[in-house]
């Protein structure tokens with residue numbers, strides 16, 4: 001099976017800034033690929049090069065085996081990060097406008113309902129909340145029922161319930177065979193939706209694989225966090241790898257069945273603690289290990305205005 005999306009040694013510069021530095025990528029038919037990476041890593045630039053809205057300085061891009069400009073428009077869906085439709089249209093008018101550009105569009109009201117926007121609403125796009133605007137834009141990007149969809153930060157600014165609703169939309173698209181390329185700052189989004197994840201840093205793909213492969217390779221070990229005033233020295237003779245954290249101690253490489261032994265080690269040394277919290281590594285740990293970026297967004301705890 002030949003890949004649907006190919007980037008071959010793609011380099012893009014803006015003046016002295018090297019936004020992409022030799023990116024290789026191949027995405028198979030029906031795959032959901034999530035591109036993650038810090039601000040300025042080059043995600044939007046790569047999305048633009050792949051969709052033909054930017055031309056690489058070096059290297060080549062192919063969609064369905066052809067340059068992006070030669071691909072039939074109704075096969076592609078694109079939701080750019082900075083998509084800015086006319087303000088004075090209702091959601092139905094707006095999606096209807098995009099649907100009208102294609103021969104065989106999806107049903108507009110059904111699309112709006114799918115993304116959680118009431119098709120009857122008479123509010124102009126410009127007066128919708130940020131989350132409602134983004135959901136309307138997702139509906140517009142799906143108007144032609146694309147077989148390849150590019151979405152650049154599709155759920156930024158959407159509240160947690162709305163984000164999960166959109167995840168279900170993307171999961172349904174993937175189940176129906178749509179190839180999806182998405183960029184996101186939400187590690188939970190990449191972990192849940194993506195068959196494969198690529199981590200872009202300074203214009204280079206520094207790691208790629210399934211979420212499980214990346215976690216196994218870079219995520220570290222499961223750990224037990226202990227809320228305590230103790231220091232690592234207090235447990236120096238206990239045989240554990242222990243490091244200090246903001247709230248106390250982290251005991252590394254602890255399986256669930258080892259937790260009792262750690263508690264015994266604390267109690268036998270008369271070390272007081274308030275609480276224990278065990279966690280397995282996830283994609284966020286991978287991201288932090290490979291980028292050292294403190295601004296990674298936790299999709300479950302982030303506060304957003306709907």
Ligand SMILES: Nc1ncnc2c1ncn2[C@@H]1O[C@H](COP(=O)(O)OP(=O)(O)OP(=O)(O)O)[C@@H](O)[C@H]1O
Nearest residue numbers: 014017018019037038039040041042043044045046
């Ligand atoms: N039109 C432009 N002119 C000059 N520099 C640009 C232009 N577009 C992007 N850049 C620079 O290229 C680099 C990559 O930007 P890009 O927007 O692709 O990153 P990103 O990973 O999408 O970032 P974010 O997560 O903040 O959206 C950045 O240093 C950016 O400042």
